[in-house]
Amino acid sequence: MNQKARGSMFTLFKSGLNKIQKALSKTRFVLGDKIRTIFSKPLDEETLDELEQTLFEANLGSTLTCEFIEYIRSYARKTHGEKNFVQAIKHHATEILQKTPHTQSKKVTTIPKVILIVGVNGSGKTTSAAKLANIYKNAGKNVLLAAGDTFRAAAIEQLQTWSKRLHIDCIKGKRGGDSSATIFDALNAAIARHHDIVIADTAGRLQSKTDLMQELSKITRVIKKVIPEAPHEIYLVLDATTGQNAIDQAKTFHTFTPLTGLIVTKLDGSTKGGIILPIYHLLAIPVHYIGIGEEIDDLIPFDPKSYIDVLFT
Numbered sequence: 023m024n025q026k027a028r029g030s031m032f033t034l035f036k037s038g039l040n041k042i043q044k045a046l047s048k049t050r051f052v053l054g055d056k057i058r059t060i061f062s063k064p065l066d067e068e069t070l071d072e073l074e075q076t077l078f079e080a081n082l083g084s085t086l087t088c089e090f091i092e093y094i095r096s097y098a099r100k101t102h103g104e105k106n107f108v109q110a111i112k113h114h115a116t117e118i119l120q121k122t123p124h125t126q127s128k129k130v131t132t133i134p135k136v137i138l139i140v141g142v143n144g145s146g147k148t149t150s151a152a153k154l155a156n157i158y159k160n161a162g163k164n165v166l167l168a169a170g171d172t173f174r175a176a177a178i179e180q181l182q183t184w185s186k187r188l189h190i191d192c193i194k195g196k197r198g199g200d201s202s203a204t205i206f207d208a209l210n211a212a213i214a215r216h217h218d219i220v221i222a223d224t225a226g227r228l229q230s231k232t233d234l235m236q237e238l239s240k241i242t243r244v245i246k247k248v249i250p251e252a253p254h255e256i257y258l259v260l261d262a263t264t265g266q267n268a269i270d271q272a273k274t275f276h277t278f279t280p281l282t283g284l285i286v287t288k289l290d291g292s293t294k295g296g297i298i299l300p301i302y303h304l305l306a307i308p309v310h311y312i313g314i315g316e317e318i319d320d321l322i323p324f325d326p327k328s329y330i331d332v333l334f335t
């Protein structure tokens with residue numbers, strides 16, 4: 023990464039901290055703040071019930087909620103002297119996030135780097151593709167967008183509108199055409215025009231529709247025909263407000279097309295921001311970015327430490 027890119031990433035990180043505080047304020051209210059109130063009382067079965075209810079409501083899911091309750095029981099048994107239950111929860115949450123390495127990006131040996139964006143309908147794929155393109159552009163990269171959602175004319179137009187606004191090139195195919203063919207054309211155009219990054223949007227698909235999921239495997243096969251080591255990143259976009267279904271989505275997408283990372287959107291204004299913990303716990307797929315609003319700079323790199331600090335401190 024050159025100096026300009028490093029500087030830009032640092033600025034992004036700093037402004038990201040303020041933004042994550044704002045975006046997670048509702049989740050913090052239903053999670054961290056409630057936990058502090060619960061542990062201001064002595065620990066007994068009633069307190070543990072309240073804790074269980076709180077963790078569940080903050081979208082931690084039943085498996086992780088039970089694990090946290092067991093963790094607190096064991097902490098209470100083993101710790102002599104002053105007990106800090108809030109710190110214990112924070113410590114365990116940190117352990118969970120640390121178990122999965124934050125970055126699993128493939129090394130880019132030949133440009134362009136290819137990022138494929140996948141997910142169910144309406145999760146925020148197109149918006150995130152545009153926001154991500156803007157991040158790379160601001161870091162000095164020459165970006166090309168590929169309108170791989172050929173399903174609807176409106177989808178192609180949506181990405182094109184973003185590309186015009188951002189002054190970023192966009193390759194589009196015919197509506198109803200083959201998504202792989204559009205992405206294939208985009209990659210060849212990127213090679214010819216020396217683009218550093220190709221970000222390919224795809225159509226929304228339900229994880230239960232096998233034929234649509236198989237289309238994703240085809241897209242990755244076609245990408246590999248042009249650049250064998252690509253796609254370097256396959257990001258699944260998950261809408262935080264969908265609750266535990268996000269886990270199921272990630273599991274199925276991961277089977278059809280191995281994900282390198284997740285983008286969790288719509289954390290702003292949601293009380294469901296706790297979803298990131300069961301994602302790490304059950305899937306061990308790192309979250310690379312979080313979506314915290316509808317504006318172009320409302321996508322920020324996910325930093326596990328800031329996330330935990332904001333929620334539990």
Ligand SMILES: Nc1nc2c(ncn2[C@@H]2O[C@H](COP(=O)(O)OP(=O)(O)OP(=O)(O)O)[C@@H](O)[C@H]2O)c(=O)[nH]1
Pocket residue numbers: 141142143144145146147148149150171177224225226227286287288289290312313314315316320
């Ligand atoms: N509040 C908020 N809204 C978001 C965020 N990300 C996306 N959206 C909104 O969610 C809606 C759907 O976003 P799209 O990017 O069109 O979603 P998509 O996954 O491409 O949708 P399909 O192509 O129809 O599958 C839009 O209104 C976006 O502005 C976010 O992080 N926060």
Ligand SMILES: [Mg+2]
Pocket residue numbers: 147148149171177223224225226
């Ligand atoms: Mg879309």
